[in-house]
Amino acid sequence: MTQRTREMQEKRDTQEAVEAPQAAAPADPGCPPAPPPGLAQGWCALSALHSRIESHIERALQAHDLSVREFSVLNVLSEQHDGPGGHLRMHQVADSVVLSQSATTRLVTRLEERGLLSRYLCPTDRRGIYTDVTPEGLALLVEARPTHDGALSEALQDAAQRPELAPLVTAVETLVPR
Numbered sequence: 001m002t003q004r005t006r007e008m009q010e011k012r013d014t015q016e017a018v019e020a021p022q023a024a025a026p027a028d029p030g031c032p033p034a035p036p037p038g039l040a041q042g043w044c045a046l047s048a049l050h051s052r053i054e055s056h057i058e059r060a061l062q063a064h065d066l067s068v069r070e071f072s073v074l075n076v077l078s079e080q081h082d083g084p085g086g087h088l089r090m091h092q093v094a095d096s097v098v099l100s101q102s103a104t105t106r107l108v109t110r111l112e113e114r115g116l117l118s119r120y121l122c123p124t125d126r127r128g129i130y131t132d133v134t135p136e137g138l139a140l141l142v143e144a145r146p147t148h149d150g151a152l153s154e155a156l157q158d159a160a161q162r163p164e165l166a167p168l169v170t171a172v173e174t175l176v177p178r
Helices: 003-019 037-064 068-078 090-097 101-113 135-160 166-174
Strands: 117-121 129-133
Touching: 037 068, 037 135, 037 166, 068 090, 068 101, 068 117, 068 129, 068 135, 090 101, 090 129, 101 117, 129 135, 135 166
Parallel strands: none
Antiparallel strands: 117 129
């Protein structure tokens, strides 16, 4: 760096320091400002609620040799039907269960190997792949649904006892369609 370049940089640094607001500077100048405490606490509570529920359901579904994600895929795909909008492509399945496309493909492959799903080419667009639940997959879903729903209810009841999670449980319970 030349002397002139150093001088110009120092001048810019000095000018920026003078022009910068003198209010609460972060402890580390390289760190972005922290979000408001309420927002961060709300996010932590939501994350804790999700983790508690998912862990509880995961343990319960082990009795059916299913994970939460596998149950979710079977559930989403079980709602497919013939006609417009009745089938999902792999990227739509991924969006529905909140997984990457590659993770969804691996998950669907495992379920297909177990005989719970089958894949086929879209008849109108040979590039598209649809996935259907097999009769075995539907039977397992029907068997596992009461376990899933019971574990969900238990997890929500448990979380409702914690003051930081109770408002979120109430919000979840009010989202249920009538």
